[in-house]
Amino acid sequence: MYLHGTSKINAKGHLEIGGCDTVDLKQQYGTPLYIVDEALVRQRCREYMDAFKQSGLTFQVAYASKAFCVMAMCRLVEEEGLSLDVVSEGELYTALQAGFPPERIHFxxxxxxxxxxxxxxxxxxxxxxxxxxxxxxxxxxxxxxxxxxxxxxxxxxxxxxxxxxxxxxxxxxxxxxxxxxxxxxxxxxxxxxxxxxxxxxxxxxxxxxxxxxxxxxxxxxxxxxxxxxxxxxxxxxxxxxxxxxxxxxxxxxxxxxxxxxxxxxxxxxxxxxxxxxxxxxxxxxxxxxxxGRSIIGDAGTTLYTVGSTKDIPGVRKYVAVDGGMTDNPRPALYDSKYEAMLANRGNDPHEETVSIAGKCCESGDMLIWDLELPKVNQADLLAVSCTGAYNYAMASNYNRIRRPAVVFVKDGASDVVVKRETLDDIISCDVIPERISKQPSFK
CATH class of the missing domain: 3.20.20.10 (Alanine racemase)
Structure with missing residues (x-):
């Protein structure tokens, strides 16, 4: 896996992003977990601003929030001097609640x-x-x-x-x-x-x-x-x-x-x-x-925990993780390709070819086909790179799976910018009409 931004393999052989060991992030926040390299996001914003300044033209760079729209991201790009592009009342409300200057919002x-x-x-x-x-x-x-x-x-x-x-x-x-x-x-x-x-x-x-x-x-x-x-x-x-x-x-x-x-x-x-x-x-x-994508895309990494495996001799070995198309629907929608590594064993040599399956009840819930990895064990951590754009933004509760937390990491510090959904969140908008009996009937 190509290491973007501040990502590196540390002395423990673990993937580290923004000075934070991903094994420690798993222990603190659980998985699946979206990890955003804040320094890389800011770098990308500055690359656009600096390049346009060199052109000598009058300009505006507006972050396309559909790629990843949460209040912390709106606040970050505002700090970097960007305007903001929104496409719905939800994105607009998010920006306004984050204190983004409305005069710099494009609808x-x-x-x-x-x-x-x-x-x-x-x-x-x-x-x-x-x-x-x-x-x-x-x-x-x-x-x-x-x-x-x-x-x-x-x-x-x-x-x-x-x-x-x-x-x-x-x-x-x-x-x-x-x-x-x-x-x-x-x-x-x-x-x-x-x-x-x-x-x-x-x-x-x-x-x-x-x-x-x-x-x-x-x-x-x-x-x-x-x-x-x-x-x-x-x-x-x-x-x-x-x-x-x-x-x-x-x-x-x-x-x-x-x-x-x-x-x-x-x-x-x-x-x-x-x-x-x-x-x-x-x-x-x-x-x-x-x-949008070019600001947040390669700054995002999704961390999963390996669960079950299924080895079909002479055909394929499936390795299932605790997420899938609910947190990254792009492979199912667009046949999108990704790279990945074992975050807890970053220096181990590759020994097998596996295909990464999600946990949804869908045959099409596959994240990566034919991935070279070390010998995979249950509870290993799989890190999929470049998941910052259109992953959280397109995430769903299919199969009533909870959406992951999002953390920003920078200079060894990690901060939750989106809390992990709870089971109560899953049913928070459900309503049972009075005409439907609250007691089960087996007549």
Missing amino acids: HGNNKTLDELEMAISAGIGCYVVDNFTELHMLQAVAAEKGIAVNVLLRVTPGVEAHTHEFISTGQTDSKFGFDIGNGSAKEAVELASGSLNLRLLGVHSHIGSQIFEVEGFELAIERVARFASDVKETLGVVFKVINLGGGFGIRYTGDDQPLQVSQYVKAITDAVKKHFAEVYAQIPEIWVEP
């Missing part, structure tokens, strides 16, 4: 409800990324009722498809997201928004996919957005002050992944903006981006 989503829009307007958030005509009219009506004007970006689809898993490519023409540039709906939306007294059109938003390892898709999208900007300037007299280029910057999960450095992504983007928008505007617009 995304393809089906915002009236209640969500009213909640966001009442909070005074900084910008709405409008996704469709229904939302455009709803937001206009709510803002007009309150007698205010709100900042908006229009999400457009530039017809660029990133080279990623088909389920997470969103910039192509056939997408549930955004106004299409090619069929004219994006231009119609610009005309409507710019003509509204209650919508302050800042510019456009474009997002072409996720887990992207090259810059060509971003460059092509920027070229097409610049061409669109030129068209609306000439025909509608509208000038975009902000161009939001979304996120999707890839990270390393396994040795097959070859992501670029943050600085390389940023330089390619800013160079393309300078090149194409210099032909359109006298002044280059402000650039916004929304990294």
